[in-house]
Amino acid sequence: MLARRFPEAARPVERHWATGWAAIDEESGGLKHGAVTELCGSSACGRVFLDRAFASVRERGSFAGLVDCGRTFDPGSYEATVLARVLTVFCTTAEQGVKVTDLLLRDGNLPLVLLDLQTMAPRQLGRIPMSTWHRFQRLVEKSGAVLVVLTPQPVVDAARIRIVLHAPWDLAALKRSRRELMPGIAVQIFRRGRQVAATEETRVQTA
């Protein structure tokens, strides 16, 4: 009855996971809890995002799960202290990765799950049934977790939010700090297919 009389009060409060990446957090405060976010674009940008996501896990004193499809995750590229908070699962195929993600979401203990499909071939990605993403959406709605699916191209139909990252890189980028790399990445954010935010890449000059 109260919900009928005061619909505004009954609306659930949206929670967001602040990543610390200004271009992503500015629009709504971060990654939405209880929603599937698809992050696509160049794989290098995806891995820079992973680095930022891991750092945010440490800052929150929380934990995360990384499902690495293709066994290409290189722990040496990340801070050892942040990796201690990340449950890493190496999978050989996209199908296996989907099963692992399903288990982690049903478990409901990890507030952030990252499914990395960036190195998967389009044929493998095409074999993932559409219903999978809808099932994941229902699971995260129930647990309130954040699910980020990293893909080379848009494949997650049920994604409430799609973030497209793009940047041209050269060898000089290998000598810059991660903080310096982020402004160089163009970020486009789509909500239910509609673009809501965009930033242009900024060329960072090396000293």
Next chain:
Amino acid sequence: MSWYAAILLPQFPLQAVLRLREERQVEPIAVVEGGTEKGRVLEMTGAAAASGVLRGMASTQALARCPALRLWPRSPAQEQIVNALLLEVAGTLSPLIEATGEGLCLVDLRLVKECDWREWGHRVRERLASLQMRARIGVASNPDLAALAATRAEPVLVVQNPGAFLADVAVAEVDAPPELVAVLRDWGIGHLGDLARLSRGEVIERLGPEAGTLWERAAGRAQRELRLVRPSEIFAEAFDFEQPIDTIEPLHFILRRQLDQLALRLREAYRVVAQMTLTLPLDGGAPYERAFTIPTPTGDVEVLFRILHTHLESLRLEQQPIGVRLLITPVIADSQQFQIFESPLRDPNRFGETLGRLKALVGEGQVGVVQLKDTHRPDGFHLVPPQFEKPGVREEPAPSRTLGLPLQRFRPPLPAQVHMRRHLPVMVFSEKAHGEIVDVSGPYRGSGHWWDCGAWSIEEWDIALDNGALYRLSKHQDAWFVEGCYDSPLR
């Protein structure tokens, strides 16, 4: 008046093997000693006895009398567990207990407040029954009399008048030297009451000091100190199958019963499970053993069983299991109050179970938290079990010390052909990276373990190809590899 109680588990070897399968009590089953084919019957169920099977009978003879008879060997592991359980229960009645024999223990009740011993005996029986043990209890004024009372109890016997009780007890029923029993029989003394009526001095004079001891027992005056033992606080269960098992269902069934029993005991001791060790003796092989650390110690049977169930679902063994042992490491239940900045898992035990499922799905070494090895060798890390159940601590944002783009590593590295010009790579050919190298950074050299047989040395180059892709090359002993990719053009 001082009181002693004797707790006797009748048909002890049979009780031990039937403890977790009480429903089979109605079947004709005999426990044999010395192998099922050439052994002799030790104990048998009522159904077997009704068919004419007797104690001491050869197993072939027993089978001839009862063709449906099932012959089971003794199970030392199960007998040991039942004995330990008996002592554990006895230890809760009095600190002064004696492990008199197999399935028999004596309890000194002098420190226990006097009460209605019959009612007390029934309560003890109920407690043992909850642990699936049938007991007879005798209460008397001295230890030997209590033990004798237990053998005649139906099921509880309190000896208020030792003289009257002993009058009907045959001399052969007590533990006396056979020669002495034979002499007394020749004298026409068949019962302890007859012996007690004789003069103690004259009995000793004619038959020696052993007869004096027997006379004291016959008169109900034999007093002795108990050989005190302390019950071991081992929470374990053991079970031997009748034959090697082919399917997992019997294992689940027995494990569930074992956990029920252990949880009951743990509740009484105000303990919870911190670790479970599962051992499966295998048919003709070394036993399989696996320890499970419980992330949040619990006494919840459902949670504990799920952990074992998840593991057994993915377990593949070369030989068939012939039994199952479960050992619990208990801890005192900890009441934890979470603090505002802590971020522990919602359900650590469920998380532990999920980890088990993940391991079953992707393999043992493919799940965990990355721990970098103490080496500069590329890709040196291993996965360790996560410790997420410990309280989390927020950390201040710290600038990342790692530089550049994270690498996408190829495992194993891809063999490559590299053309060099003026000591710099200019062309690369491999499965994934091929083309003209337009920019290069390196070489970055590393080596280690040159002091032992694990010596390694590597030369790494970062390259940019004409299509904009960035790769890492490595050179090991004149062989080139593509170690990974920093960035590749969009597909």
